[in-house]
Amino acid sequence: NKQEELKKRLEEPVEAVNLSPEEQLAEKLRLKKLQEDADLELAKEAFGEGCSTGIDAMNPSSREDFTEFSKVLKEKITQFEKSVYYPTFLETLMRDICISCE
Known part of the structure; x- marks a missing residue:
């Protein structure tokens, strides 16, 4: 699940010392994209969109x-x-x- 992956990733300590500024920016953008994807997935579930499996099906x-x-x-x-x-x-x-x- 994307929410669980994001939560685990956010809880991990970031080794900023070993990352270049470009790598730090790339990591921030990647985490932002993960959060947006997880939010979109939750919204779809909440409004019943794309529910061809699970309880509704x-x-x-x-x-x-x-x-x-x-x-x-x-x-x-x-x-x-x-x-x-x-x-x-x-x-x-x-x-x-x-x-x-x-």
């Missing part, structure tokens, strides 16, 4: 399909578990899902 009809769908949903939802709003989100989600089962 899934149409479960068998037990195995629903098992896989469950795994994908869990992975997506648990990405946000560190948020202060996560418990309230889960409570609301479960309540709304259970209401539709009645």
